[in-house]
Amino acid sequence: MTNPRTLYDKIWDAHVVEEQQSGNSLLYIDRHIIHEVTSPQAFEGLRLAGRGLRRVETILAVPDHNVPTTADRETRIDSIESKNQLDALERNAKEFGVDYIPMMDARQGIVHIVGPEQGFTLPGTTIVCGDSHTSTHGAFGALAFGIGTSEVEHVMATQTLILKRSKNLRIDVSGKLGLGVTAKDVALAIIGKIGTAGGTGSVIEFTGSVFRDLSMEGRMTVCNMSIEGGARAGLIAPDQKTYDYIKGRPKAPKGAEFEMAVNYWNSLKSDEGAKYDKEVFIDAADIAPQVTWGTSPEDVLPITGVVPNPADAQDPDKKASIERALAYMGLEPGTRLTDIKVDKVFIGSCTNGRIEDMRAVAEVVRGRKINPSVEGLIVPGSGLVKLQAEQEGLDQVFIDAGFDWREPGCSMCLAMNADKLLPGQRCASTSNRNFEGRQGPKSRTHLVSPAMAAAAAITGRLTDIREL
């Protein structure tokens, strides 16, 4: 009998090619997604060394970070450097024979939305991408994590990585979520509790009734933000919901192979009695809709709170960091969060750019108008999300309310294309990072759920969705 193992242990053990003396392992990588920003130097490295791809069929390429999101996107690429990167991805994909989804294809979108949609993301696999939010795919019970460009090249050439086993961190949220509390609020509340370094060196497994009850979209939102909690990866055990989502997707296993796969996937969940290095328990009833006030995702509070006072901080480093954040954000201690006015609202990103997010926004804004002082931008996470939303008539709801309805891409999540905040502008955003300058130089970001972002668009200030 082997010792009881966690989901993470099982996936890890199944991918070890070789244990090395130094305590590192050579880990096999099953799936690799690439985009235009972090892959060009890897292809260049291969070319310079005269190396090829070990298994070209394991790679999927899609541009997302700096594609324009306007209807005339094909002719709209606003900088020569962006164009060079997009062209390089296409050229490299052709030269090396990689499966490539071009910008004008209906399947194009943000890598972490496209992978699951195409059935490329499967339970029990190891998935990497030169992007930290690769953790999103952990919602399927895949060990998925972001890597740097040198590692992208390493995977391309060898289908492996040299890694040290991480610790097991279990985060359990059980009970019933209150009205207006969504997967995004759960993710933010977790980061508020463990801090942005809380998961460093660990892989998080999310357990408990809240995650079991979430849709696949909601699970992806939670796993997406594992990295904001410092963990390279987050995992949720696969179940019937996972299999139903995967079945019939273009790259998913078919027929007898699908049945065989499900059998294997069912064996992955953590064993009874498996040991975690650390466990955190949160009662779902304690989570209110969340909003960030500072410049780190851990600077988060329930919407009913007030901007913190640095004078109340015990630790001098913490005090300095609150002071720095408030100066940057242009906020006074003691201000009620619901009194903070916003200039823009951004709905989209790999955290909240899926169809369920679009529906949540439509539910709030249907028959309403956005505040005249606010500009609202809705960017679907992929072309397929866009099509689905349009089939459901959501686009008309958004347009009638006064939102700008865009083509898919990362957009104002990181402001690498033309979509960005002006210096000093304040935004309620469904993305995942509120770092200084994230949405453009001197931009001010408040992270919220899609419903909360929609509410802020209507009232012109941060708003408790439960009171709208």
Add this chain to the structure above:
Amino acid sequence: MDKFTKIRAVAAPLPITNVDTDMIIPQKHLRTIERTGLGKYAFSNIRYNDDGSERDDFVLNKPAYRNAEILIAGENFGCGSSREHAPWALKDFGIKAIIAPSFADIFHGNCFKNGLLPIALPEDIVDEMMKDAEHGANAVFTIDLENLEITRPDGQVVKFEVDSFRQHCLINGLDDIGLTMVKGDKIAAFEAKQKAQQPWLYSQR
């Protein structure tokens, strides 16, 4: 990759916690297809004024620290994105080592691939070194990777730890891809076994 054995250089204090990758290199400078030339953009949002002139209050702009090769910073250095542009920019700027209480995982790994040494030490020691580093041009530290020792400006020696494989690669300037390529047969054997057990991973395209 450049070899890293021993350096003797000025250390600059950057007493900020959670220095994120957007701070190390803002997104607008990621639109490159090269690995080089990013040094001028390192920390650009806090290093330059809007008109492109240098900000006097940024540590690496001060005369005493212009040639600093070591950074001393707060905990969770390098959090955020996986962009290797962050270590590329630091390296190109001339930074060779970073000392902090802790590092974000992906950034930490990326440093080693680029001949940049991240050293994690207990917070109280980093605090003391931060004070040392405030002594401007006199803040000269020696970092000896072979013996895993840092010599502080006053001559005191502090030990540190590094993964032995990473240490070996840095000292010898080895690139891991070459090292792994040699294991092609082992990888092929793994693939054959996995294909028998999970054929669906091999029939998808």
